[in-house]
Amino acid sequence: MAAAGKKSSDSARFTEIRNSKVFRDYTVDERFEAGLQLRGTEVKSIRAGRAQINDAFGRFEKGELWLYGAHIEEYAFGNRFNHDARRVRKLLLHRHQIRKIGQALEAGGQALIPLRLYFKEALVKVEVALCTGKKLFDKREDLKKKAETLEMKKAFKYRR
Numbered sequence: 001m002a003a004a005g006k007k008s009s010d011s012a013r014f015t016e017i018r019n020s021k022v023f024r025d026y027t028v029d030e031r032f033e034a035g036l037q038l039r040g041t042e043v044k045s046i047r048a049g050r051a052q053i054n055d056a057f058g059r060f061e062k063g064e065l066w067l068y069g070a071h072i073e074e075y076a077f078g079n080r081f082n083h084d085a086r087r088v089r090k091l092l093l094h095r096h097q098i099r100k101i102g103q104a105l106e107a108g109g110q111a112l113i114p115l116r117l118y119f120k121e122a123l124v125k126v127e128v129a130l131c132t133g134k135k136l137f138d139k140r141e142d143l144k145k146k147a148e149t150l151e152m153k154k155a156f157k158y159r160r
Contacts, residue, residue: 016118017046019053024139026113026131032101034126035092036067036117039083041075046124048076051117058091058112058128060102065091067114067126091128104130 022028038046045051050073059066067089074082093101104110115127134142 016116017049017051017053018116019056019114021054022113022115022129022131024134024142026111026129026133027138028115028129028131029110031115031127031129032093032097033120034065034128036124036126037090037092038072038124041078041081042072042083043124044078045073045075046117047119053114053117053126056114058101058105058114060098060105060112063098063102065093065098065101065112067091067128070114070117091126101130 051071053070056070057068059068069086070089071085072083074085101112105112110130110132112128113131115129117124117126119125
């Protein structure tokens, strides 16, 4: 019976870390699930929810994909082997996926942006996407659509 109580507290501790700016600034074209090459103290910090990927982006260099700008806070109980908070981390994908993403990035017009950071069993995964940047008028159209849907919901709510 004690194990059931412990299980519920573990699930409430951490679910995922999301990039809140992506859908406002970009149109998401294609998504990929990638692994991250991390150190032990980084995994512990992510488990505690001490990371943010709002300013992060991916880059293709020498046939490999790298994640820049992700901030994983130093582990509070770490020692002298603690990690650097903003270090560059390698993205782990299949070779055909790396080739496809590399071609899209080198062609130009698209960016590799992380959408969310989460645990899949014991492994840390990153959902990355090839994205195209929105122009100012695209953002305005999205705001207009959002306002219209809110007005419709309010109208239906008062109608009941």
